Amino acid sequence: MPEIKTSDFSAASTKAIADPKLRRALDRVASGFHVARLQRIEEATPQVWDGWKTQxxxxxxxxxxHLDYYLDLLYKNVTAAGGQLHFANDAKQANDIVSHIVRTRNIKIATKSKSMVSEELGLNPVLESLGVEVWETDLGEYIIQLAEETPSHLVAPALHKSKEDVAELFTEKLGIPYDEDIYHMAATARTVLRDKFMQADLGISGANFVVAETGTLVIITNEGNGRLCTSAPRVHIGITGMEKVIPSMQDLSIFLRLLPQSATGQRITSYVSMTTGPRRSDDEDGPEEFHLILVDNGRSRMLADPALREALYCIRCGACLNICPVYARIGGHAYGWVYPGPIGAVVSPMLVGLPQAKELPQASSLCGACREVCPVNIDIPRMLLDLRKKTAESPDRAQRSAPKSERMMARLYAKLMSSPRLLHWAVRSGRTLQRLEHLVPFSPVTKGGKWIKKAPLPLLSRWTRSRDLPVLPNKTFHELWDQGIADRPSDARDV
Ligand code: SF4
Structure with missing residues (x-):
């Protein structure tokens, strides 16, 4: 598996927020996708769109x-079409299966179309350790590979890079003159990769869907690289999560509309490639061998948890990333692993283990926008709350996210809010401290008498470091109520 940096979330997100270049890149691309998505909804009409989502x-x-039934059906149909279906419990098993195929087929060059699961497995270093030349062929993935980085978005892996960044990268890594014309840069990548498609012995692809009734692997792309990866080399390996199975071709039709329209606002992608088994005797082209590796790698844990199971419905469209106010400020790398954004904050803790990713469920304002845009109506905020509950109440210290001091504060707050007398006493004391600003240690520091600039005590001052907290008013709501003026807001502002 690639290095897991999910426990660095706080530090990484603080650093990302301070990066104006990253903010500009995120604003430009993610909001463009979101606007295009809204246009598609208008075009289909919101009623029809909602019907598709429900379906x-x-x-x-x-x-x-009924996953066991459909996996069984898929196995029968992949095998009947002449392919081989492998199940891998974890990343090591999946990488071992690929390594075995590579060694026994004398593979020297591999081309890859985009696959988040292969990122999850850390497949490229494994292949390179076997002496295989690996070429990412999706343009975004190719850029990321040259930059020796990881993807920052589910559908646009190089979203964080500007065209100037890419031009500099191409000059440095490919030794060509600096040219920031996007058309020229794409042409350069095409020239480099075209040769590799012709030389590759192995093509590796992900899968957007696998159809159980026919044993078909389906990938949707805009660049045609997926089709070349799956049809030009003599061996094709498809690698995907076991949740990508769907029952039938008829079911596929709804996803072929929903996925691109939710992802980039396209009516349909330029290419929809379907692979059923290896090349047949009367086929003009296609691989001699077809392998499909279905990966568990923690998905069974999600399946076994009724509160988190619906995360397996995700079709990785990225719409929840494009709308998320947290993702919009910190980008994908701050999440510290393969799956960023709101759905990543649910999936990563389940796949890498809650103790390692216990901060991620906090990476949300719980505004609910992700739930609204999700084409399969996944209730992400509910799952984030469930994970927060798990991290707050777990008897296992390694899983608990809040330090002892924070839990003490939460208990104190609960006591305060459940006792009117205690609350009034606390408010009166706070007001007194507020008036004695600069005179008493630990009193709150106010800004123009309206906002608390720095709250007292380290824990509270961390809260006000990046949030506005209004000063305590001269009269509380209860006091105003007792005076009978609570329903007159203009009066209330004057007191
Ligand atoms: S959770 Fe929904 S919106 Fe987010 S990537 Fe998955 S399918 Fe798309």
Whole structure:
């Protein structure tokens, strides 16, 4: 597996927020996707769109409820079409299966189309350790590979890079003159990669869907690289999560509309490639061998948890990232692992383990925008709350996210809010301290008498470091109420 940096979330997000270049890149691309998505909804009409979402969710829910049946059906149909289906419990098993194929087929060059699961497995270093030349062929992934970075978005891996960044990268790594014309840069990548497609012995792809009734692997792309990876080399390996199975071709039709329209606002992607088994005797092209590796790698844990199971419905469209106010400020790398954004904050703790990623469920304002845009109606905020509850109440110290001091403060707050007398006493004391600003140690420091600039005590001052906290008013709501003027807001402002 690639290095897991999820426990660095606080430090990494603080650093990302301070990066104006990153903010500009995020604003430009993610908001463009979001606007295009809204246009598609208008075009389809919101009623029809909602109907598609409901239908897609029902298909996913049904498949996940009967996953053993559909995996069995998929196995039979992949095998009947002449392919081989492998199940991998974890990253090591998946990498071992690929390594075995590579060694026994004398593979020297591999081309890859975009696959988040292969990122999850850390497959590229494994292949390189076997002496295989690995070429990412999705343009965004190619840029990331040259930059020796990891993707920062589910559908736009190089979203954090500007065209100037890419031009500099191409000059440095490919030795070509600096040229920031996007058309020229894409042409350069095409020239480099075209040769590799022709030389590769192995093509590795992910899968957007796998259809159980036919044993078909489906990938949707805009660049045609996926089709070349799956049809030009003599061996094709598809690698995907076991949740990507859907029952039938008829079910596929709804996802072929919903996925691109939610992801980038395109009506349909330029290429929809379907692979069923290896090349047949009357086929003009195609691989001699077809392998499909279905990866668990922690997904069974999600399946076993009724509160988090619906995370397996995700079709990785990225719409929840494009709308998320947290992602919009920190980008994808701050999340510290393969899956960023709101759905990453749910999936990563389940896949890498809650103790390692216990901060991620806090990476949300719980505004609910992710739930609203999700094409399969996944209730991400509910799952984030469930994970927060797990980290707050877990008897296992390693899983608990809040330090002892924070839990003490929460208990104190609960006591305060459940006792009017205690609350009034605390408010009166706070007001007194507020008036004695600069005179008494630990009193709050106010800004123009309206905002608390720095709250007292280290824990509270951390809260006000990046948040506005209004000063305590001269009269509380209860006091105003007792005076009978609570329903007159203009009076209330004057007191
Ligand atoms: S959770 Fe929903 S919106 Fe987010 S990537 Fe998955 S399918 Fe798309």
């Amino acid at each position: 897609a969710r029902e298909i996913k829910a049904h498949t996940i409820e």
